[in-house]
Amino acid sequence: MWILWAVTLLWAASFSLIGEFLAGQVDGYIAVFIRMVLAFLLFIPLWRPRRINLVKQCQLAAIGALQIGVMYLFLYHAFLYLSVPEVLLFTIFTPLYITLLDELLYQRRRLPLRWWLATAIAVVGAAIIRFDDLSDSFWYGFLLIQAANLCFAAGQVFYKRLELGDERNQLHLFALFFFGATLVTGLAMLSFANFQLVPQQPLQWFILAWLGLVASGLGYWAWNIAAKRVNVAQLATMNNMLIPAGLLINYLFWQQAVVWPRLIIGAAVLAFAVWLASSPRPTPSN
Template identity: 75%
Template sequence: MWILWAVTLFWAASFSLIGEFLAGRVDGYVAVFIRMALALALFLPLWRPARLPLLKQLALVGIGAIQIGIMYLFLYHAFLYLSVAEVLLFTIFTPLYVTLVDEVLFQRKAVHPRWWLAAALAVIGAAVIRFDQLSDDFITGFLLIQAANLCFAAGQVFYKRLPLGSSRQQLHVFALFFIGATLSAGLAMLAFANFDKLPTTTLQWGILVWLGLGASGVGYLAWNLASKKVNTAQLATMNNMLIPAGLVVNFAFWGNHVDWLRLAIGAAILASAVVVASKRGR
Protein backbone atom coordinates (compact mmCIF):
# COMPACT_ATOMS: atom_id res chain seq x y z
CA MET A 1 0.00 0.00 0.00
CA TRP A 2 2.79 2.45 0.79
CA ILE A 3 3.84 2.42 -2.88
CA LEU A 4 0.35 3.51 -3.94
CA TRP A 5 0.48 6.32 -1.37
CA ALA A 6 3.91 7.41 -2.64
CA VAL A 7 2.80 7.42 -6.29
CA THR A 8 -0.31 9.40 -5.36
CA LEU A 9 1.90 12.13 -3.93
CA PHE A 10 4.13 11.81 -7.00
CA TRP A 11 1.18 12.41 -9.32
CA ALA A 12 -0.45 15.16 -7.25
CA ALA A 13 0.83 18.05 -9.37
CA SER A 14 0.10 16.48 -12.77
CA PHE A 15 -3.50 17.72 -13.09
CA SER A 16 -2.52 21.29 -12.32
CA LEU A 17 0.50 21.23 -14.62
CA ILE A 18 -1.62 20.02 -17.53
CA GLY A 19 -4.49 22.38 -16.82
CA GLU A 20 -2.41 25.47 -16.09
CA PHE A 21 0.41 25.21 -18.65
CA LEU A 22 -0.42 22.74 -21.45
CA ALA A 23 -4.19 22.60 -22.11
CA GLY A 24 -5.12 24.92 -24.97
CA ARG A 25 -1.44 25.80 -25.59
CA VAL A 26 0.02 22.47 -26.69
CA ASP A 27 -2.07 20.14 -28.83
CA GLY A 28 -3.38 17.31 -26.68
CA TYR A 29 -2.48 14.55 -29.16
CA VAL A 30 1.08 15.89 -29.47
CA ALA A 31 1.47 16.24 -25.71
CA VAL A 32 0.31 12.67 -25.05
CA PHE A 33 2.60 11.23 -27.73
CA ILE A 34 5.65 13.09 -26.40
CA ARG A 35 4.85 11.95 -22.87
CA MET A 36 4.48 8.29 -23.90
CA ALA A 37 7.57 8.34 -26.13
CA LEU A 38 9.72 9.70 -23.30
CA ALA A 39 8.47 7.01 -20.93
CA LEU A 40 9.17 4.35 -23.56
CA ALA A 41 12.72 5.65 -24.00
CA LEU A 42 13.23 5.21 -20.26
CA PHE A 43 12.43 1.47 -20.36
CA LEU A 44 13.74 0.39 -23.76
CA PRO A 45 17.32 -0.21 -22.47
CA LEU A 46 15.89 -2.63 -19.88
CA TRP A 47 13.69 -4.55 -22.32
CA ARG A 48 14.23 -8.31 -22.43
CA PRO A 49 11.44 -9.59 -24.72
CA ALA A 50 12.55 -13.24 -24.51
CA ARG A 51 11.49 -13.33 -20.86
CA LEU A 52 7.77 -13.21 -21.70
CA PRO A 53 5.66 -15.43 -24.01
CA LEU A 54 4.35 -13.77 -27.16
CA LEU A 55 0.69 -13.74 -26.11
CA LYS A 56 1.54 -12.04 -22.82
CA GLN A 57 3.70 -9.53 -24.68
CA LEU A 58 0.75 -8.64 -26.91
CA ALA A 59 -1.54 -8.43 -23.88
CA LEU A 60 0.86 -6.02 -22.16
CA VAL A 61 1.00 -3.86 -25.31
CA GLY A 62 -2.80 -3.75 -25.33
CA ILE A 63 -2.97 -2.86 -21.63
CA GLY A 64 -0.60 0.06 -22.12
CA ALA A 65 -2.61 1.30 -25.10
CA ILE A 66 -5.82 1.27 -23.05
CA GLN A 67 -4.66 2.29 -19.57
CA ILE A 68 -2.65 5.35 -20.52
CA GLY A 69 -2.45 5.80 -24.31
CA ILE A 70 -6.18 6.12 -24.99
CA MET A 71 -6.93 7.31 -21.45
CA TYR A 72 -4.69 10.38 -21.79
CA LEU A 73 -6.24 11.26 -25.15
CA PHE A 74 -9.61 11.59 -23.41
CA LEU A 75 -8.12 13.30 -20.34
CA TYR A 76 -6.16 16.01 -22.16
CA HIS A 77 -9.18 16.96 -24.27
CA ALA A 78 -11.38 17.14 -21.18
CA PHE A 79 -9.26 20.06 -19.97
CA LEU A 80 -10.56 22.07 -22.96
CA TYR A 81 -14.06 21.89 -21.45
CA LEU A 82 -13.40 21.70 -17.71
CA SER A 83 -11.41 23.43 -15.03
CA VAL A 84 -8.81 21.48 -13.06
CA ALA A 85 -11.25 21.27 -10.15
CA GLU A 86 -14.00 19.83 -12.38
CA VAL A 87 -11.63 17.25 -13.85
CA LEU A 88 -10.75 16.17 -10.33
CA LEU A 89 -14.44 15.99 -9.44
CA PHE A 90 -15.33 13.78 -12.39
CA THR A 91 -12.58 11.25 -11.59
CA ILE A 92 -14.48 10.18 -8.47
CA PHE A 93 -16.17 7.29 -10.27
CA THR A 94 -12.92 5.44 -11.07
CA PRO A 95 -13.10 3.22 -7.93
CA LEU A 96 -16.50 1.94 -8.99
CA TYR A 97 -15.21 1.19 -12.49
CA VAL A 98 -12.26 -0.75 -11.06
CA THR A 99 -14.58 -2.89 -8.93
CA LEU A 100 -17.10 -3.32 -11.76
CA VAL A 101 -14.52 -4.35 -14.39
CA ASP A 102 -12.92 -6.84 -12.02
CA GLU A 103 -16.25 -8.48 -11.17
CA VAL A 104 -17.82 -8.51 -14.63
CA LEU A 105 -14.79 -9.54 -16.69
CA PHE A 106 -13.13 -11.93 -14.30
CA GLN A 107 -16.32 -13.51 -12.92
CA ARG A 108 -15.24 -13.59 -9.30
CA LYS A 109 -17.18 -16.26 -7.40
CA ALA A 110 -17.34 -14.33 -4.14
CA VAL A 111 -17.02 -10.57 -4.40
CA HIS A 112 -16.88 -9.17 -0.90
CA PRO A 113 -19.69 -6.65 -0.29
CA ARG A 114 -17.20 -4.54 1.65
CA TRP A 115 -15.29 -3.98 -1.60
CA TRP A 116 -18.33 -2.32 -3.15
CA LEU A 117 -18.82 -0.40 0.10
CA ALA A 118 -15.21 0.79 0.01
CA ALA A 119 -15.53 1.96 -3.60
CA ALA A 120 -18.78 3.77 -2.82
CA LEU A 121 -17.21 5.47 0.22
CA ALA A 122 -14.31 6.59 -1.96
CA VAL A 123 -16.72 8.23 -4.41
CA ILE A 124 -18.66 9.92 -1.59
CA GLY A 125 -15.51 11.18 0.10
CA ALA A 126 -14.13 12.60 -3.13
CA ALA A 127 -17.47 14.25 -3.93
CA VAL A 128 -17.53 15.95 -0.52
CA ILE A 129 -14.09 17.39 -1.22
CA ARG A 130 -14.49 18.44 -4.80
CA PHE A 131 -18.16 19.07 -5.66
CA ASP A 132 -18.55 22.62 -6.88
CA GLN A 133 -20.42 24.73 -9.41
CA LEU A 134 -20.13 23.23 -12.90
CA SER A 135 -19.41 25.03 -16.17
CA ASP A 136 -21.70 25.08 -19.22
CA ASP A 137 -19.51 22.55 -21.06
CA PHE A 138 -19.64 20.06 -18.21
CA ILE A 139 -21.57 17.35 -20.14
CA THR A 140 -18.91 17.01 -22.85
CA GLY A 141 -16.16 17.17 -20.27
CA PHE A 142 -17.95 14.71 -18.02
CA LEU A 143 -18.26 12.13 -20.82
CA LEU A 144 -14.60 12.54 -21.77
CA ILE A 145 -13.51 12.03 -18.18
CA GLN A 146 -15.72 8.96 -17.75
CA ALA A 147 -14.15 7.43 -20.87
CA ALA A 148 -10.72 8.18 -19.40
CA ASN A 149 -11.75 6.73 -16.03
CA LEU A 150 -12.99 3.51 -17.63
CA CYS A 151 -9.77 3.08 -19.65
CA PHE A 152 -7.62 3.68 -16.58
CA ALA A 153 -9.70 1.33 -14.43
CA ALA A 154 -9.74 -1.46 -17.02
CA GLY A 155 -5.99 -1.19 -17.57
CA GLN A 156 -5.28 -1.47 -13.86
CA VAL A 157 -7.43 -4.58 -13.48
CA PHE A 158 -6.02 -6.23 -16.64
CA TYR A 159 -2.45 -5.61 -15.46
CA LYS A 160 -3.23 -6.88 -11.97
CA ARG A 161 -4.70 -10.12 -13.41
CA LEU A 162 -1.97 -10.74 -16.02
CA PRO A 163 0.72 -13.15 -14.67
CA LEU A 164 4.06 -11.44 -15.27
CA GLY A 165 6.34 -12.91 -12.62
CA SER A 166 8.42 -11.04 -10.06
CA SER A 167 8.88 -7.28 -9.89
CA ARG A 168 12.30 -7.70 -11.52
CA GLN A 169 10.78 -9.64 -14.41
CA GLN A 170 8.08 -6.98 -14.84
CA LEU A 171 10.77 -4.29 -15.02
CA HIS A 172 12.39 -6.10 -17.95
CA VAL A 173 9.17 -6.24 -19.97
CA PHE A 174 7.54 -2.96 -18.96
CA ALA A 175 8.70 -1.31 -22.20
CA LEU A 176 5.89 -3.26 -23.88
CA PHE A 177 3.38 -1.31 -21.78
CA PHE A 178 4.66 1.97 -23.22
CA ILE A 179 5.01 0.54 -26.73
CA GLY A 180 1.24 0.10 -26.68
CA ALA A 181 0.68 3.56 -25.22
CA THR A 182 3.05 5.20 -27.72
CA LEU A 183 1.51 3.41 -30.72
CA SER A 184 -2.04 4.42 -29.82
CA ALA A 185 -1.01 8.00 -29.05
CA GLY A 186 1.10 8.20 -32.23
CA LEU A 187 -1.70 7.00 -34.50
CA ALA A 188 -4.10 9.49 -32.93
CA MET A 189 -1.56 12.29 -33.33
CA LEU A 190 -1.00 11.56 -37.02
CA ALA A 191 -4.75 11.48 -37.64
CA PHE A 192 -6.01 14.39 -35.57
CA ALA A 193 -3.22 16.62 -34.21
CA ASN A 194 -2.97 20.34 -34.82
CA PHE A 195 0.75 20.73 -35.47
CA ASP A 196 0.48 24.50 -35.16
CA LYS A 197 0.32 23.94 -31.39
CA LEU A 198 3.66 22.33 -30.63
CA PRO A 199 5.54 22.89 -27.35
CA THR A 200 7.73 25.94 -27.85
CA THR A 201 8.83 27.20 -24.45
CA THR A 202 11.37 25.77 -22.05
CA LEU A 203 8.64 25.53 -19.41
CA GLN A 204 6.34 23.48 -21.66
CA TRP A 205 9.15 21.09 -22.58
CA GLY A 206 10.25 20.85 -18.97
CA ILE A 207 6.72 19.89 -17.88
CA LEU A 208 6.46 17.29 -20.65
CA VAL A 209 9.81 15.77 -19.69
CA TRP A 210 8.69 15.54 -16.06
CA LEU A 211 5.32 14.05 -17.04
CA GLY A 212 6.96 11.59 -19.42
CA LEU A 213 9.92 10.32 -17.40
CA GLY A 214 8.66 10.91 -13.88
CA ALA A 215 4.87 10.82 -13.62
CA SER A 216 4.38 8.34 -16.48
CA GLY A 217 7.59 6.32 -16.55
CA VAL A 218 8.42 5.80 -12.91
CA GLY A 219 4.88 6.46 -11.69
CA TYR A 220 3.04 3.86 -13.76
CA LEU A 221 5.68 1.20 -13.19
CA ALA A 222 5.39 1.67 -9.43
CA TRP A 223 1.58 1.86 -9.50
CA ASN A 224 1.15 -1.29 -11.58
CA LEU A 225 3.70 -3.24 -9.54
CA ALA A 226 1.85 -2.23 -6.39
CA SER A 227 -1.53 -3.16 -7.91
CA LYS A 228 -0.47 -6.82 -7.81
CA LYS A 229 0.20 -6.64 -4.07
CA VAL A 230 -3.18 -5.28 -2.93
CA ASN A 231 -6.77 -6.45 -3.30
CA THR A 232 -9.17 -4.93 -5.79
CA ALA A 233 -10.94 -2.76 -3.20
CA GLN A 234 -7.68 -1.25 -1.97
CA LEU A 235 -6.68 -0.51 -5.54
CA ALA A 236 -10.10 1.02 -6.24
CA THR A 237 -10.15 3.31 -3.22
CA MET A 238 -6.58 4.51 -3.74
CA ASN A 239 -7.63 5.91 -7.12
CA ASN A 240 -9.42 8.76 -5.33
CA MET A 241 -6.63 9.69 -2.95
CA LEU A 242 -5.23 11.88 -5.72
CA ILE A 243 -8.08 14.36 -5.20
CA PRO A 244 -7.13 15.66 -1.72
CA ALA A 245 -3.44 15.45 -2.65
CA GLY A 246 -4.06 17.50 -5.80
CA LEU A 247 -5.98 20.13 -3.86
CA VAL A 248 -3.18 20.53 -1.34
CA VAL A 249 -0.65 20.93 -4.18
CA ASN A 250 -2.88 23.54 -5.83
CA PHE A 251 -3.02 25.49 -2.59
CA ALA A 252 0.69 25.17 -1.81
CA PHE A 253 2.03 26.17 -5.24
CA TRP A 254 -0.72 28.19 -6.92
CA GLY A 255 -2.64 29.55 -3.96
CA ASN A 256 -5.97 28.18 -5.15
CA HIS A 257 -8.80 28.30 -2.65
CA VAL A 258 -9.32 25.15 -0.54
CA ASP A 259 -12.34 24.52 1.66
CA TRP A 260 -10.42 22.94 4.51
CA LEU A 261 -13.52 21.73 6.35
CA ARG A 262 -14.78 19.84 3.31
CA LEU A 263 -11.26 18.56 2.65
CA ALA A 264 -11.01 17.21 6.20
CA ILE A 265 -14.45 15.54 6.09
CA GLY A 266 -13.87 14.07 2.64
CA ALA A 267 -10.38 12.85 3.54
CA ALA A 268 -11.80 11.14 6.63
CA ILE A 269 -14.37 9.34 4.46
CA LEU A 270 -11.64 8.35 2.00
CA ALA A 271 -9.51 7.03 4.86
CA SER A 272 -12.47 4.97 6.09
CA ALA A 273 -12.79 3.52 2.57
CA VAL A 274 -9.18 2.37 2.69
CA VAL A 275 -9.74 0.84 6.13
CA VAL A 276 -12.83 -1.02 4.89
CA ALA A 277 -10.94 -2.22 1.83
CA SER A 278 -7.93 -3.36 3.85
CA LYS A 279 -9.90 -5.26 6.48
CA ARG A 280 -9.48 -8.99 6.11
CA GLY A 281 -12.54 -11.18 5.97
CA ARG A 282 -12.94 -14.09 8.36
Protein backbone atom coordinates in the same frame (compact mmCIF):
# COMPACT_ATOMS: atom_id res chain seq x y z
CA MET B 1 0.23 0.35 -0.10
CA TRP B 2 3.10 2.74 0.49
CA ILE B 3 3.93 2.62 -3.24
CA LEU B 4 0.40 3.75 -4.12
CA TRP B 5 0.68 6.62 -1.63
CA ALA B 6 4.08 7.67 -3.03
CA VAL B 7 2.84 7.61 -6.63
CA THR B 8 -0.27 9.55 -5.61
CA LEU B 9 1.92 12.36 -4.25
CA LEU B 10 4.13 12.21 -7.34
CA TRP B 11 1.16 12.50 -9.69
CA ALA B 12 -0.42 15.25 -7.59
CA ALA B 13 2.73 17.34 -7.98
CA SER B 14 2.88 16.54 -11.68
CA PHE B 15 -0.71 17.65 -12.30
CA SER B 16 0.18 20.91 -10.62
CA LEU B 17 3.06 21.43 -13.07
CA ILE B 18 0.77 20.71 -16.01
CA GLY B 19 -1.75 23.26 -14.82
CA GLU B 20 0.82 25.97 -14.18
CA PHE B 21 3.20 25.61 -17.14
CA LEU B 22 1.67 23.49 -19.93
CA ALA B 23 -2.12 23.87 -19.98
CA GLY B 24 -3.13 26.26 -22.75
CA GLN B 25 0.48 26.62 -23.92
CA VAL B 26 1.28 23.11 -25.19
CA ASP B 27 -1.28 20.98 -26.99
CA GLY B 28 -2.41 18.15 -24.74
CA TYR B 29 -2.09 15.43 -27.39
CA ILE B 30 1.45 16.52 -28.22
CA ALA B 31 2.39 16.64 -24.54
CA VAL B 32 1.02 13.15 -23.85
CA PHE B 33 2.77 11.68 -26.90
CA ILE B 34 6.11 13.18 -25.84
CA ARG B 35 5.61 11.77 -22.34
CA MET B 36 4.87 8.28 -23.68
CA VAL B 37 7.87 8.32 -26.02
CA LEU B 38 10.18 9.32 -23.17
CA ALA B 39 8.74 6.66 -20.89
CA PHE B 40 9.13 4.06 -23.64
CA LEU B 41 12.77 5.08 -24.17
CA LEU B 42 13.38 4.83 -20.42
CA PHE B 43 12.44 1.14 -20.40
CA ILE B 44 13.88 0.13 -23.78
CA PRO B 45 17.37 -0.68 -22.39
CA LEU B 46 15.73 -3.11 -19.93
CA TRP B 47 13.47 -4.78 -22.48
CA ARG B 48 13.77 -8.57 -22.57
CA PRO B 49 10.79 -9.72 -24.70
CA ARG B 50 11.79 -13.38 -24.60
CA ARG B 51 10.78 -13.55 -20.93
CA ILE B 52 7.11 -14.08 -21.92
CA ASN B 53 5.31 -15.51 -24.92
CA LEU B 54 4.06 -13.43 -27.83
CA VAL B 55 0.43 -13.53 -26.71
CA LYS B 56 1.22 -11.96 -23.34
CA GLN B 57 3.49 -9.41 -25.02
CA CYS B 58 0.56 -8.30 -27.15
CA GLN B 59 -1.72 -8.26 -24.10
CA LEU B 60 0.69 -6.04 -22.18
CA ALA B 61 1.00 -3.63 -25.11
CA ALA B 62 -2.80 -3.56 -25.40
CA ILE B 63 -3.12 -2.76 -21.70
CA GLY B 64 -0.82 0.24 -22.10
CA ALA B 65 -2.73 1.37 -25.18
CA LEU B 66 -6.02 1.16 -23.28
CA GLN B 67 -4.99 2.42 -19.84
CA ILE B 68 -3.18 5.49 -21.17
CA GLY B 69 -3.68 5.93 -24.91
CA VAL B 70 -7.43 5.44 -25.33
CA MET B 71 -8.09 6.93 -21.90
CA TYR B 72 -6.41 10.22 -22.86
CA LEU B 73 -8.25 10.24 -26.18
CA PHE B 74 -11.61 10.28 -24.38
CA LEU B 75 -10.35 12.62 -21.67
CA TYR B 76 -9.14 15.38 -23.98
CA HIS B 77 -12.29 15.19 -26.10
CA ALA B 78 -14.32 15.70 -22.93
CA PHE B 79 -12.69 19.10 -22.41
CA LEU B 80 -14.57 20.29 -25.50
CA TYR B 81 -17.83 19.89 -23.60
CA LEU B 82 -16.95 20.29 -19.92
CA SER B 83 -15.29 22.77 -17.62
CA VAL B 84 -12.23 21.67 -15.64
CA PRO B 85 -14.23 21.32 -12.38
CA GLU B 86 -16.77 19.13 -14.19
CA VAL B 87 -14.00 16.91 -15.60
CA LEU B 88 -12.52 16.49 -12.12
CA LEU B 89 -15.93 15.74 -10.64
CA PHE B 90 -16.81 13.07 -13.19
CA THR B 91 -13.53 11.19 -12.70
CA ILE B 92 -14.57 10.17 -9.18
CA PHE B 93 -16.40 7.04 -10.41
CA THR B 94 -13.21 5.16 -11.37
CA PRO B 95 -13.13 3.12 -8.10
CA LEU B 96 -16.57 1.69 -8.87
CA TYR B 97 -15.46 0.60 -12.32
CA ILE B 98 -12.34 -1.10 -10.96
CA THR B 99 -14.32 -3.11 -8.42
CA LEU B 100 -17.09 -3.95 -10.88
CA LEU B 101 -14.73 -5.06 -13.67
CA ASP B 102 -12.65 -7.19 -11.33
CA GLU B 103 -15.70 -9.00 -9.98
CA LEU B 104 -17.34 -9.51 -13.38
CA LEU B 105 -14.20 -10.72 -15.15
CA TYR B 106 -12.09 -12.49 -12.56
CA GLN B 107 -13.88 -13.35 -9.33
CA ARG B 108 -15.41 -16.79 -8.91
CA ARG B 109 -16.89 -15.64 -5.61
CA ARG B 110 -18.49 -12.30 -4.90
CA LEU B 111 -16.18 -9.67 -3.46
CA PRO B 112 -16.66 -8.92 0.25
CA LEU B 113 -19.42 -6.40 0.93
CA ARG B 114 -17.03 -4.14 2.86
CA TRP B 115 -14.88 -3.78 -0.28
CA TRP B 116 -17.91 -2.56 -2.21
CA LEU B 117 -18.76 -0.28 0.69
CA ALA B 118 -15.21 1.12 0.74
CA THR B 119 -15.41 1.79 -2.98
CA ALA B 120 -18.73 3.62 -2.66
CA ILE B 121 -17.40 5.66 0.27
CA ALA B 122 -14.38 6.67 -1.83
CA VAL B 123 -16.73 8.07 -4.47
CA VAL B 124 -18.69 9.98 -1.81
CA GLY B 125 -15.50 11.41 -0.29
CA ALA B 126 -14.28 12.64 -3.66
CA ALA B 127 -17.71 14.10 -4.42
CA ILE B 128 -17.64 16.08 -1.16
CA ILE B 129 -14.38 17.68 -2.30
CA ARG B 130 -15.15 18.23 -5.98
CA PHE B 131 -18.92 18.71 -6.36
CA ASP B 132 -19.81 21.97 -8.08
CA ASP B 133 -22.56 23.41 -10.25
CA LEU B 134 -22.98 21.68 -13.61
CA SER B 135 -23.53 23.28 -17.00
CA ASP B 136 -26.88 22.84 -18.75
CA SER B 137 -25.46 20.50 -21.44
CA PHE B 138 -22.91 18.25 -19.79
CA TRP B 139 -24.18 14.79 -20.69
CA TYR B 140 -21.99 14.17 -23.74
CA GLY B 141 -18.90 15.21 -21.83
CA PHE B 142 -20.01 13.08 -18.89
CA LEU B 143 -20.19 10.00 -21.13
CA LEU B 144 -16.73 10.73 -22.55
CA ILE B 145 -15.26 10.97 -19.05
CA GLN B 146 -16.92 7.70 -18.05
CA ALA B 147 -15.37 6.07 -21.12
CA ALA B 148 -11.99 7.43 -19.99
CA ASN B 149 -12.62 6.15 -16.46
CA LEU B 150 -13.49 2.71 -17.80
CA CYS B 151 -10.31 2.57 -19.88
CA PHE B 152 -8.13 3.57 -16.94
CA ALA B 153 -9.93 1.18 -14.60
CA ALA B 154 -9.80 -1.72 -17.07
CA GLY B 155 -6.09 -1.19 -17.68
CA GLN B 156 -5.37 -1.46 -13.96
CA VAL B 157 -7.52 -4.55 -13.51
CA PHE B 158 -6.08 -6.30 -16.58
CA TYR B 159 -2.52 -5.59 -15.48
CA LYS B 160 -3.24 -6.78 -11.95
CA ARG B 161 -4.56 -10.09 -13.25
CA LEU B 162 -2.06 -10.68 -16.09
CA GLU B 163 0.56 -13.27 -15.15
CA LEU B 164 3.94 -11.63 -15.80
CA GLY B 165 6.20 -13.27 -13.24
CA ASP B 166 8.00 -11.49 -10.43
CA GLU B 167 8.64 -7.75 -10.23
CA ARG B 168 12.08 -8.02 -11.80
CA ASN B 169 10.54 -9.79 -14.75
CA GLN B 170 7.90 -7.07 -15.05
CA LEU B 171 10.63 -4.44 -15.11
CA HIS B 172 12.15 -6.14 -18.15
CA LEU B 173 8.77 -6.23 -19.90
CA PHE B 174 7.30 -2.82 -19.11
CA ALA B 175 8.57 -1.23 -22.32
CA LEU B 176 5.74 -3.11 -24.02
CA PHE B 177 3.22 -1.20 -21.89
CA PHE B 178 4.54 2.11 -23.15
CA PHE B 179 4.93 0.79 -26.69
CA GLY B 180 1.16 0.35 -26.84
CA ALA B 181 0.56 3.72 -25.21
CA THR B 182 2.95 5.44 -27.64
CA LEU B 183 1.19 3.98 -30.68
CA VAL B 184 -2.25 5.18 -29.62
CA THR B 185 -1.17 8.62 -28.40
CA GLY B 186 0.85 9.07 -31.59
CA LEU B 187 -2.21 8.36 -33.73
CA ALA B 188 -4.28 10.69 -31.54
CA MET B 189 -1.69 13.45 -31.92
CA LEU B 190 -1.67 13.12 -35.72
CA SER B 191 -5.47 13.18 -35.79
CA PHE B 192 -6.36 15.88 -33.27
CA ALA B 193 -3.35 17.95 -32.18
CA ASN B 194 -2.91 21.66 -32.78
CA PHE B 195 0.68 21.79 -34.02
CA GLN B 196 0.83 25.53 -33.44
CA LEU B 197 1.01 24.71 -29.73
CA VAL B 198 4.26 22.76 -29.60
CA PRO B 199 6.65 23.08 -26.63
CA GLN B 200 9.17 25.84 -27.27
CA GLN B 201 10.53 27.10 -23.98
CA PRO B 202 13.32 25.19 -22.19
CA LEU B 203 11.18 25.08 -19.03
CA GLN B 204 8.37 23.37 -20.94
CA TRP B 205 10.77 20.72 -22.26
CA PHE B 206 12.20 20.21 -18.78
CA ILE B 207 8.71 19.69 -17.33
CA LEU B 208 7.81 17.28 -20.15
CA ALA B 209 11.02 15.36 -19.48
CA TRP B 210 10.07 15.11 -15.81
CA LEU B 211 6.53 14.05 -16.67
CA GLY B 212 7.69 11.50 -19.22
CA LEU B 213 10.58 9.90 -17.37
CA VAL B 214 9.44 10.19 -13.76
CA ALA B 215 5.68 10.80 -13.48
CA SER B 216 4.71 8.60 -16.42
CA GLY B 217 7.67 6.22 -16.71
CA LEU B 218 8.44 5.38 -13.11
CA GLY B 219 4.97 6.40 -11.93
CA TYR B 220 2.92 4.02 -14.07
CA TRP B 221 5.40 1.21 -13.54
CA ALA B 222 5.28 1.61 -9.75
CA TRP B 223 1.49 2.01 -9.71
CA ASN B 224 0.91 -1.15 -11.74
CA ILE B 225 3.48 -3.08 -9.70
CA ALA B 226 1.68 -2.00 -6.53
CA ALA B 227 -1.67 -2.99 -8.07
CA LYS B 228 -0.52 -6.61 -7.93
CA ARG B 229 0.39 -6.32 -4.23
CA VAL B 230 -2.89 -4.95 -2.88
CA ASN B 231 -6.48 -6.12 -3.01
CA VAL B 232 -8.85 -4.68 -5.57
CA ALA B 233 -10.66 -2.46 -3.05
CA GLN B 234 -7.40 -0.83 -1.94
CA LEU B 235 -6.51 -0.20 -5.57
CA ALA B 236 -9.97 1.22 -6.26
CA THR B 237 -10.10 3.59 -3.29
CA MET B 238 -6.57 4.89 -3.85
CA ASN B 239 -7.60 6.09 -7.31
CA ASN B 240 -9.52 8.95 -5.70
CA MET B 241 -6.83 9.97 -3.19
CA LEU B 242 -5.24 11.97 -6.02
CA ILE B 243 -8.01 14.57 -5.67
CA PRO B 244 -7.24 15.84 -2.13
CA ALA B 245 -3.50 15.35 -2.70
CA GLY B 246 -3.61 17.47 -5.85
CA LEU B 247 -5.58 20.25 -4.18
CA LEU B 248 -3.19 20.31 -1.24
CA ILE B 249 -0.13 20.48 -3.52
CA ASN B 250 -1.73 23.33 -5.49
CA TYR B 251 -2.30 25.25 -2.28
CA LEU B 252 1.17 24.66 -0.82
CA PHE B 253 3.12 25.56 -3.97
CA TRP B 254 0.83 27.85 -5.98
CA GLN B 255 -1.46 29.30 -3.28
CA GLN B 256 -4.59 28.30 -5.16
CA ALA B 257 -7.81 28.68 -3.23
CA VAL B 258 -9.04 25.66 -1.29
CA VAL B 259 -12.42 25.15 0.38
CA TRP B 260 -10.91 23.74 3.56
CA PRO B 261 -14.03 22.26 5.22
CA ARG B 262 -14.87 20.25 2.09
CA LEU B 263 -11.25 19.19 1.60
CA ILE B 264 -10.80 18.05 5.21
CA ILE B 265 -14.13 16.22 5.41
CA GLY B 266 -13.72 14.63 1.98
CA ALA B 267 -10.13 13.58 2.66
CA ALA B 268 -11.19 12.03 5.97
CA VAL B 269 -13.96 10.08 4.22
CA LEU B 270 -11.47 8.90 1.58
CA ALA B 271 -8.97 7.87 4.24
CA PHE B 272 -11.70 5.87 5.98
CA ALA B 273 -12.51 4.17 2.67
CA VAL B 274 -8.87 3.17 2.21
CA TRP B 275 -8.74 1.87 5.79
CA LEU B 276 -11.93 -0.13 5.27
CA ALA B 277 -10.55 -1.57 2.03
CA SER B 278 -7.42 -2.68 3.86
CA SER B 279 -9.39 -4.95 6.19
CA PRO B 280 -8.26 -8.55 5.70
CA ARG B 281 -10.35 -10.74 3.48
CA PRO B 282 -11.77 -13.90 5.06
CA THR B 283 -10.27 -16.04 2.29
CA PRO B 284 -6.57 -16.11 1.29
CA SER B 285 -7.25 -15.00 -2.29
CA ASN B 286 -6.90 -11.36 -3.29
